[in-house]
Amino acid sequence: EPEVTQTPSHQVTQMGQEVILRCVPISNHLYFYWYRQILGQKVEFLVSFYNNEISEKSEIFDDQFSVERPDGSNFTLKIRSTKLEDSAMYFCASSASSGVTNEQFFGPGTRLTVL
């Protein structure tokens, strides 16, 4: 069964450093998403991406964040200058198409720890 994959599973970084989280969405999916989950809290939407551009973003997704689809398979989230409060699980998700179907399939997540 196709699945979303993410690398690395755990990333430790120093405050102020740049990190890139990588995702490979399900191959025939057209919509891509990033969500985050701070330990013990609810999953929060960050950004959605379609047709090589951001289609929606939340207030969390400020100028420190960017997304990119550098090739036909990868989807990345970059945090330019990490803060302590960026420590969280980051989940990538993808969904198939437009229309009423919006089934989003999530990857296993990357745990980001900012020291």
Next chain:
Amino acid sequence: GENVEQHPSTLSVQEGDSAVIKCTYSDSASNYFPWYKQELGKGPQLIIDIRSNVGEKKDQRIAVTLNKTAKHFSLHITETQPEDSAVYFCAATDTGRRALTFGSGTRLQVQP
């Protein structure tokens, strides 16, 4: 924006009993309501969803009901098994937006 409230935060049942988790939403434009199961160390897994044009949907031991007038929807798990133990999240969106708004989660523990 949308706000989703979920309760209870924890639920403990005996194996074989039923479990019910309830969510309410605030945005009347929301029309898609998925439920996710999250096991320790894993990403959320879609287990069932419902769209606003139906009131109930079943898939084996799992069912979801939707009351659009009251803006609430519920997950029902019958004949619970120890492997049902996990955190369950409800979510809501309207298909024009796509961004899911999640509830705060329910930790379900099924006692053998």
